[in-house]
Amino acid sequence: MTEAKPKVDMEKLVSLCRRRGFIFPSSEIYGGLSSCWDYGPLGVELKRNIKQAWWRAVVQQRDDMVGIDASILMHPQVWQASGHVEGFSDPLVDCKNCHKRWRSDELEGDKCPECGGELTEPRLFNLMFKTFVGPVEDEASVVYLRPETAQGMFVNFENVLNTTRKRLPFGIAQIGKSFRNEVTTGNFIFRCREFEQMEIEFFVKPGTDKQWFDYWVEERLNWYVSLGIKKENLKLRQHDKEELAHYARDCYDIDYLYPMGWAEMEGIANRGDFDLVQHAKSSGKNLNYYDEESKEHIVPYIIEPSAGVDRTALAVLCDAYDEDVADGEARVLLHLHPSIAPIKVAVLPLSRKETLTPLAKEVYAELRQQWMISYDEAQSIGRRYRRQDEIGTPFCVTVDFESLEDKQVTIRERDSLRQIRVPIEGLKATLQAKLDGEDLFVLPDGGKIWKGG
Numbered sequence: 001m002t003e004a005k006p007k008v009d010m011e012k013l014v015s016l017c018r019r020r021g022f023i024f025p026s027s028e029i030y031g032g033l034s035s036c037w038d039y040g041p042l043g044v045e046l047k048r049n050i051k052q053a054w055w056r057a058v059v060q061q062r063d064d065m066v067g068i069d070a071s072i073l074m075h076p077q078v079w080q081a082s083g084h085v086e087g088f089s090d091p092l093v094d095c096k097n098c099h100k101r102w103r104s105d106e107l108e109g110d111k112c113p114e115c116g117g118e119l120t121e122p123r124l125f126n127l128m129f130k131t132f133v134g135p136v137e138d139e140a141s142v143v144y145l146r147p148e149t150a151q152g153m154f155v156n157f158e159n160v161l162n163t164t165r166k167r168l169p170f171g172i173a174q175i176g177k178s179f180r181n182e183v184t185t186g187n188f189i190f191r192c193r194e195f196e197q198m199e200i201e202f203f204v205k206p207g208t209d210k211q212w213f214d215y216w217v218e219e220r221l222n223w224y225v226s227l228g229i230k231k232e233n234l235k236l237r238q239h240d241k242e243e244l245a246h247y248a249r250d251c252y253d254i255d256y257l258y259p260m261g262w263a264e265m266e267g268i269a270n271r272g273d274f275d276l277v278q279h280a281k282s283s284g285k286n287l288n289y290y291d292e293e294s295k296e297h298i299v300p301y302i303i304e305p306s307a308g309v310d311r312t313a314l315a316v317l318c319d320a321y322d323e324d325v326a327d328g329e330a331r332v333l334l335h336l337h338p339s340i341a342p343i344k345v346a347v348l349p350l351s352r353k354e355t356l357t358p359l360a361k362e363v364y365a366e367l368r369q370q371w372m373i374s375y376d377e378a379q380s381i382g383r384r385y386r387r388q389d390e391i392g393t394p395f396c397v398t399v400d401f402e403s404l405e406d407k408q409v410t411i412r413e414r415d416s417l418r419q420i421r422v423p424i425e426g427l428k429a430t431l432q433a434k435l436d437g438e439d440l441f442v443l444p445d446g447g448k449i450w451k452g453g
């Protein structure tokens with residue numbers, strides 16, 4: 001079997017994202033801010049769709065999970081108890097010659113990769129951003145921007161337990177911003193200083209943790225496949241003993257084949273009882289669980305699937321990127337899964353003729369009640385199809401002169417380029433069926449079909 005290769009290089013993807021309004025450098029008019037990015041009109045939709053798909057799968061469709069939204073600023077003791085103040089750091093070295101700074105754990109050899117110069121001894125650099133609450137900037141008012149959302153769920157364990165009456169096993173899920181003063185940056189949105197996480201803390205009885213850990217590894221891997229990511233571009237990687245974080249009993253990364261190579265998109269860890277024990281000790285609160293079966297107080301073990309919204313967005317964009325020839329012309333297209341495509345349908349009047357506009361606008365107004373729809377009448381129909389292909393819009397609806405007579409429009413499918421004509425009356429239902437993955441375009445007799453037709 002040949003080794004899988006990334007389909008798109010980073011430069012091309014960054015350029016497409018910028019040109020079409022997916023992602024811009026942060027504060028670009030001032031020259032940008034390193035490793036900070038702004039999601040544009042299409043990027044924000046893509047990200048919302050990813051988060052919605054995650055929430056649907058892990059909260060809405062399950063009866064053993066609830067969501068929370070904890071604050072970014074937390075009591076500073078949280079980060080003492082979690083070990084972040086002490087240990088959330090990277091070892092840094094400086095080149096004595098060119099003064100470039102490196103993470104020593106990422107270097108091969110003991111010389112500067114840039115100029116071959118001698119390096120300093122490693123120093124530990126804490127990745128948490130510090131700030132102050134209130135008007136006085138002293139040690140007593142130091143707080144941190146959270147470097148992970150996880151702690152918000154550990155410290156709310158008791159609140160959730162008491163207010164929801166959940167029994168083990170159950171989980172808490174959260175989506176939110178996290179901040180890390182990363183040392184090695186670059187690779188677009190793969191490594192940001194401000195990013196979004198989608199994390200689950202799943203509380204289980206000790207002894208059942210191995211089984212739940214295996215369950216979540218498989219569940220999470222399948223979720224990426226359900227987003228349309230190709231299996232051959234996904235890989236599970238188990239951490240060996242030396243790599244395991246101090247709190248972890250076992251850990252798998254779900255790696256994706258990014259343009260720069262295989263790298264972590266999600267980490268799934270068996271954290272044992274580390275977090276609840278630490279916070280119980282530090283807060284003096286009892287974070288036990290009364291197990292009615294054994295009539296004992298126990299400290300649950302935690303399985304943590306921790307995913308990044310930005311790294312997922314990067315993976316789906318890379319995976320969807322393609323170039324082919326359509327109607328004799330080269331085109332760039334994104335095969336985005338309909339569930340995450342920023343725009344679901346584009347409504348395109350065949351020409352700018354005034355007679356077509358009222359009907360086209362009517363169709364547009366009707367569809368936008370349901371989905372994110374784009375309306376475009378500038379330039380030739382071919383050019384407009386290409387524009388939609390390039391941003392991954394699964395379907396275009398064309399309103400032509402015949403539509404005025406027969407009240408039918410043409411649906412064109414992005415990937416197959418197939419077209420069917422459907423009555424406007426059944427358009428919404430047909431598009432819904434198409435977006436849900438039904439193949440309405442193929443009929444054994446080669447005829448056309450629309451939902452209910």
Ligand code: ATP
Pocket residue numbers: 180182189190191192193194195196197264265266267306307308309310311312
């Ligand atoms: P890495 O080794 O790449 O720094 P990590 O192991 O520190 O990542 P975790 O602490 O396990 O990452 O965080 C869980 C998830 O959060 C990661 O799998 C990733 O998707 C996301 N994530 C972490 N750091 C960043 C970052 N700087 N930029 C974007 N996403 C991030």
